[in-house]
Structures are given as structure tokens and as C-alpha cells.
Amino acid sequence: xxxxxxxxxxxxxxxxxxxxxxxxxxxxxxxxxxxxxxxxxxxxxxxxxxxxxxxxxxxxxxxxxxxxxxxxxxxxxxxxxxxxxxxxxxxxxxxxxxxxxxxxxxxxxxxxxxxxxxxxxxxxxxxxxxxxxxxxxxxxxxxxxxxxxxxxxxxxxxxxxxxxxxxxxxxxxxxxxxxxxxxx
Numbered sequence: 001x002x003x004x005x006x007x008x009x010x011x012x013x014x015x016x017x018x019x020x021x022x023x024x025x026x027x028x029x030x031x032x033x034x035x036x037x038x039x040x041x042x043x044x045x046x047x048x049x050x051x052x053x054x055x056x057x058x059x060x061x062x063x064x065x066x067x068x069x070x071x072x073x074x075x076x077x078x079x080x081x082x083x084x085x086x087x088x089x090x091x092x093x094x095x096x097x098x099x100x101x102x103x104x105x106x107x108x109x110x111x112x113x114x115x116x117x118x119x120x121x122x123x124x125x126x127x128x129x130x131x132x133x134x135x136x137x138x139x140x141x142x143x144x145x146x147x148x149x150x151x152x153x154x155x156x157x158x159x160x161x162x163x164x165x166x167x168x169x170x171x172x173x174x175x176x177x178x179x180x181x182x183x184x
Contacts, residue, residue, distance in 0.1 A: 017042065018122040020104055025129045031092040034126055036104040042122070043067075043082050045106045049089040052101040052125065062089070063107070091128070099130040 017039045026032035036047070048063035062073040067082035075094075080087040091098055105123030 018104070018106055018124055020124060021126060022124070023127045023129065025131065026091065026094045026098075027131050028094055028096060028133045030094055030133070031090060032094065032128070033088055033090045034102075034104060035086050035088050036124075037086050038106060038122075040085060042106050042108075043085070045108060047078065047080050047087040048103075048105050048107060049076065049078055050103050050105070052103055054103050054105070054123075094130050096130055099128055102126045102128055 018036060019038075020034060020036040024032050024034050034049075038047070046063050046065050048061055050061040054061065062071055062076045062078045064071045064078045064080045064087065067080050070077050070079045075092045077090045077092070078087060089104065102125070103123045104126055105121045108121050
């Protein structure tokens with residue numbers, strides 16, 4: 001019973017030939033990069049990035065065919081660093097609509113020896129998350145109002161209490177300038 005499953009795994013081309021992160025995170029207005037690593041034998045192949053499902057006529061796609069050349073489509077770019085067997089996809093000026101499932105892939109159809117046209121592309125899925133931009137100004141304001149000001153007032157009160165004038169000396173009420181007369 002397990003034999004067909006094992007044979008199916010052997011039929012999937014290069015299950016470890018292409019790798020990278022399964023998730024990527026960024027903030028609205030920011031950017032994120034995904035680095036995809038491949039094997040030496042795929043150095044000359046076309047590398048691509050597309051939104052799932054990858055239907056080339058309808059979904060956003062960016063692909064590179066040459067090493068070290070940046071290819072840009074809208075706010076997405078791709079660069080193949082064949083020297084270290086990686087390619088990097090960068091999404092800039094992120095919006096909430098950029099969140100979703102993408103494919104980091106290598107076009108292998110019609111390239112593999114002996115099985116021309118029968119092997120599917122190598123790819124892995126990347127889930128992109130885009131979070132709202134944090135507002136450091138408002139966070140700092142809340143921190144100031146809720147923590148820093150009360151802490152400052154507490155410390156100021158403690159200093160004033162410790163340095164308060166001592167009006168009573170030995171049961172006799174005196175003024176600070178009279179203390180010198182009593183002690184001398």
C-alpha cells in the first residue's frame with residue numbers, strides 16, 4: 001500500500017531542488033524580499049514569481065532569464081544571483097491587496113532531458129502577510145501619557161518629600177533660619 005506513495009514522491013521533480021521561506025511578512029507602505037535557492041543545474045533556467053493560481057495571462061508575474069539583471073513589473077522585481085544559486089523577489093510599496101499566496105518557481109517545461117514537455121515547473125508556495133503600518137508617533141504619545149508622565153510625577157513627589165524642610169526640632173516648632181540659633 002505504501003509503495004505507490006513512495007513511487008509518487010520519486011516522480012515529483014526535484015523536491016528539494018528549489019527552496020525558500022514558506023511565509024513572508026511586511027507592512028503597508030513597506031517592502032519585503034523573498035530569497036529562493038536552487039541547484040546548480042537550474043542556473044540557466046527562467047526563474048519567476050507569480051500570484052496563485054499562476055495563470056500567466058491573468059495573474060501578475062515577473063520573470064528573469066539572465067543572471068544579475070533586475071526585471072521589474074509594477075512594484076515587484078526579481079534578480080537572479082547565479083553566483084550563489086539564488087534569486088530574490090522584492091515587493092515594494094506594499095498594500096493590503098498584496099497579501100496572499102504566491103509561487104516562487106523555475107520554468108522547467110521543455111527543458112528536462114528525455115521528458116520534454118512532461119515535467120511540471122519546480123516551485124514552492126509562499127504565503128505573504130501584510131500588516132497595517134504601526135504608528136510610532138501615536139505609540140510614543142501613549143507611552144508618554146500612560147507611563148512616562150506618571151513615573152516622572154512619582155519621582156518628583158519622592159524628591160520633594162525627602163527634601164522637605166524640617167519644621168520641628170526636638171518638639172519645638174522652628175523656622176529653618178532659627179535652627180542655626182538653636183544649634184549654636
